Amino acid sequence: MDCEEVKENLFGGFCNCGSVMRQRFWAKSDELEILIFECEKCWKNEALIFKNRTYINRIPVKTRKD
Ligand SMILES: [Zn+2]
Numbered sequence: 001m002d003c004e005e006v007k008e009n010l011f012g013g014f015c016n017c018g019s020v021m022r023q024r025f026w027a028k029s030d031e032l033e034i035l036i037f038e039c040e041k042c043w044k045n046e047a048l049i050f051k052n053r054t055y056i057n058r059i060p061v062k063t064r065k066d
Pocket of ligand 1: 018040041042043
């Protein structure tokens, strides 16, 4: 799966905490595209999943903190 960082500061919606989420990167495979968002305040991550360029689902993303 290819990963592509979003270099621009693109708006990605609002987090549950009320702060703004920014687009962080795209992960792409043959038919799936996953856009990862990160909250500016609480660093929560969410992902939007697209299949064949159609929106499928929005899911929370667990990030490991080692
Ligand atoms: Zn937040």
